Amino acid sequence: MELPEQSLELIYLPEPRLEFGYRQTCAHPKDGLFLYGPHNRPANAKEIRIGVIGTPAGIAHFRSWAERIKKRVDVPPPGKTDKKNRLHLANFPGVEEAFGISFTPNDFSSYPIDPKVINEATLIVNHHEAVKRAVGIYVEKAQRHGHSEEQDIDLWVLVLPEIIFERCKPNAKRTGLPLVKGDFGRRQKARADLPLLGNIIDQSAEVIFDDFPDFHRQAKAEFLKLGKTSQLLRETTLAPEAFKNKAGYPERRVQDPATIAWNLATGLYYKTQPLPPWKLANVRPGVCYVGLVYKLIPNHPQDYVCCAAQMFLSEGDGVVFRGTDGPWKTGDFEYHLKESEAKNLISNVLETYREKHGGAPKELFIHGRTSFNDEEWKAFESAVPPETSLVGIRIRTIDGETKLFRDGDYPALRGIAMILDERNAYLWTNGYIPELDTYIGPETPNPLFITILRSKGETPKPAKVLTDILGLTKINYNSCNYNDGLPVTVRFANMVGDVLTMGSAKDAQRQPFKYYV
Numbered sequence: 001m002e003l004p005e006q007s008l009e010l011i012y013l014p015e016p017r018l019e020f021g022y023r024q025t026c027a028h029p030k031d032g033l034f035l036y037g038p039h040n041r042p043a044n045a046k047e048i049r050i051g052v053i054g055t056p057a058g059i060a061h062f063r064s065w066a067e068r069i070k071k072r073v074d075v076p077p078p079g080k081t082d083k084k085n086r087l088h089l090a091n092f093p094g095v096e097e098a099f100g101i102s103f104t105p106n107d108f109s110s111y112p113i114d115p116k117v118i119n120e121a122t123l124i125v126n127h128h129e130a131v132k133r134a135v136g137i138y139v140e141k142a143q144r145h146g147h148s149e150e151q152d153i154d155l156w157v158l159v160l161p162e163i164i165f166e167r168c169k170p171n172a173k174r175t176g177l178p179l180v181k182g183d184f185g186r187r188q189k190a191r192a193d194l195p196l197l198g199n200i201i202d203q204s205a206e207v208i209f210d211d212f213p214d215f216h217r218q219a220k221a222e223f224l225k226l227g228k229t230s231q232l233l234r235e236t237t238l239a240p241e242a243f244k245n246k247a248g249y250p251e252r253r254v255q256d257p258a259t260i261a262w263n264l265a266t267g268l269y270y271k272t273q274p275l276p277p278w279k280l281a282n283v284r285p286g287v288c289y290v291g292l293v294y295k296l297i298p299n300h301p302q303d304y305v306c307c308a309a310q311m312f313l314s315e316g317d318g319v320v321f322r323g324t325d326g327p328w329k330t331g332d333f334e335y336h337l338k339e340s341e342a343k344n345l346i347s348n349v350l351e352t353y354r355e356k357h358g359g360a361p362k363e364l365f366i367h368g369r370t371s372f373n374d375e376e377w378k379a380f381e382s383a384v385p386p387e388t389s390l391v392g393i394r395i396r397t398i399d400g401e402t403k404l405f406r407d408g409d410y411p412a413l414r415g416i417a418m419i420l421d422e423r424n425a426y427l428w429t430n431g432y433i434p435e436l437d438t439y440i441g442p443e444t445p446n447p448l449f450i451t452i453l454r455s456k457g458e459t460p461k462p463a464k465v466l467t468d469i470l471g472l473t474k475i476n477y478n479s480c481n482y483n484d485g486l487p488v489t490v491r492f493a494n495m496v497g498d499v500l501t502m503g504s505a506k507d508a509q510r511q512p513f514k515y516y517v
Contacts, residue, residue: 009419016471019281029480030090033098038277045102048272051109053141054159059110061238062159066105069095073261087436092261099269111141122167124182131168131213139222154272156230168215211502212298221502224515229271262480270477271514279316280471286362288353291489294335295497303329306501311349316475318513321348334370342379360385366392367489381456389457395490396449411439417466423452425462429473430485478517
């Protein structure tokens with residue numbers, strides 16, 4: 001059927017390719033790692049040093065999984081409710097075969113925690129204090145190792161019992177539990193003259209309320225301060241069969257063992273090696289992507305936020321830069337930096353780029369969820385040298401407003417874009433994937449709404465911007481998925497902001513992205 005002349009332009013963007021070992025490329029991380037290994041694969045398997053902190057049972061569960069991923073882990077045969085497409089699943093060949101790294105589980109530096117100690121800490125009546133004490137139990141183990149052991153640790157694995165997940169997250173419901181009094185009352189706020197909280201937490205009481213009561217965020221902030229990467233794992237993820245309900249079924253439904261193996265091994269590699277396991281292939285030389293992050297700071301006025309920038313290069317790995325905290329919130333969904341802070345933040349990004357590449361980037365793309373006002377854009381332009389083109393892009397998620405179907409009933413292809421004009425377009429980063437012969441999602445996919453807001457130099461064509469964004473949905477090294485729905489520049493914005501707004505992370509400066517995820 002011939003479309004009328006006024007119809008909007010639809011284009012299809014081919015699936016971005018990834019580069020692996022021996023400079024080989026393919027679209028799926030699992031295929032590339034299975035066939036070629038990581039793009040910076042060492043000639044010989046590299047032994048990594050892992051520290052494990054958890055209950056005795058949790059440490060045993062992780063050791064069991066560590067032994068398991070040294071060998072092949074197969075996708076289970078299809079069951080009664082899963083007989084259709086399974087091409088998105090893949091057998092795991094073994095951590096040394098896929099990633100070129102090795103470890104000896106019996107040589108892990110293990111630090112067991114008595115479950116009673118965790119239980120007592122999480123029952124303290126003041127939730128801020130309970131979470132801080134629970135985090136302190138784990139951090140103290142890592143600190144003790146650093147003070148008393150010569151062998152350094154490449155990665156700390158924190159194995160969490162379910163009571164931490166249930167009691168140490170925002171708005172945790174602890175009704176009915178036998179809560180006990182700590183150093184604070186239920187709603188008592190910190191004062192500078194309050195005492196220290198015992199030997200576990202070597203911080204002033206003021207910090208207790210500067211940190212959001214969330215175990216994950218606080219643990220990441222503490223290990224960031226130690227200069228160590230960390231991986232948090234729930235016991236129920238590692239051993240779901242050990243936690244069953246009254247009917248005899250696992251309390252949690254988890255991914256199949258092969259997928260868990262892929263994700264676990266990807267995290268172990270990414271957080272212990274200089275470069276990530278794969279990178280985007282055929283990226284234009286001299287391109288740099290920056291995602292702006294804004295996050296409200298606890299116990300501050302509602303307009304007072306932390307600002308940071310996430311920089312990603314063609315190598316794939318990222319660096320996080322913390323800007324100046326301030327009253328940057330100017331509306332319900334708008335954040336704008338003052339001129340000096342905006343210039344300083346981008347200058348720090350460019351300085352790091354020069355350190356890595358010996359010169360300024362040819363193209364600098366700034367991604368954000370909000371617009372850029374005249375003051376901050378002027379500052380961005382003044383920070384960028386004349387030879388660098390600068391483009392500001394807004395990326396927003398669209399929920400239910402716009403739908404696109406294939407053949408009337410089927411989800412749109414991933415990579416389809418609807419060009420509205422020279423600056424606006426919809427992009428479907430989720431959708432039907434021909435290579436997998438499936439759409440991985442619960443409902444009809446929604447597009448991203450992409451707007452080219454401003455530019456210094458020639459304004460790029462929408463297709464170029466959309467192709468870059470589609471590629472950035474494939475460099476999430478926290479898992480081994482075919483793609484994400486959001487580009488990495490905004491995908492982890494909340495997570496990075498969550499860590500940076502912790503009072504214990506207030507002195508964090510430039511750090512690799514792997515410390516935050």
